[in-house]
Amino acid sequence: GAVVSQHPSRVICKSGTSVKIECRSLDFQATTMFWYRQFPKQSLMLMATSNEGSKATYEQGVEKDKFLINHASLTLSTLTVTSAHPEDSSFYICSARPLAGLAKNIQYFGAGTRLSVL
């Protein structure tokens, strides 16, 4: 149980294009989903927190107009990197927090998306 699917696993795109990353909780409903970014040999950095049906809360320094987050249902959140540039190249990871039960204290993570902007 508690599986989070993240797609695509890898994206290579040209500078200026937009890229959408999907995050789905497959066997549970998630009240909250999180988006992280991780650079090589570094720890995870929280980008934003999204709750179903409301606007995402972005961390300081993260541009909300560049990293668009949509959390349309209790099982799906999307991150769109708009007008991507080489400096946006990174490993993006989503996580989901179950709606109820003891497991609501735990974040379950997707496998991550490797974004390379040429």
Add this chain to the structure above:
Amino acid sequence: LAKTTQPISMDSYEGQEVNITCSHNNIATNDYITWYQQFPSQGPRFIIQGYKTKVTNEVASRFIPADRKSSTLSLPRVSLSDTAVYYCLVGDTDSNYQLIWGAGTKLIIKP
């Protein structure tokens, strides 16, 4: 949010027990302590969580002393596949349960 401190790296050998200790001196009353494992180019994987005392599952054990200012992850009889980065995190379940990720501990298991 409570800050955690872990050793940057640890080495051990196959078949040994490995204990990774995490300090969190300013842990709050409502904070839970959670351990994750991350392999390169993969998302973190939940290992174990608890509030106090000792918890054991099929993967690991976790011990938290009464003052809750530290936590120890115990991996019994490690194998080469346990080579990974291990993160200790604390978070308040009453909020959005945001987690602040430290540098983690890079565990290298040798044959």
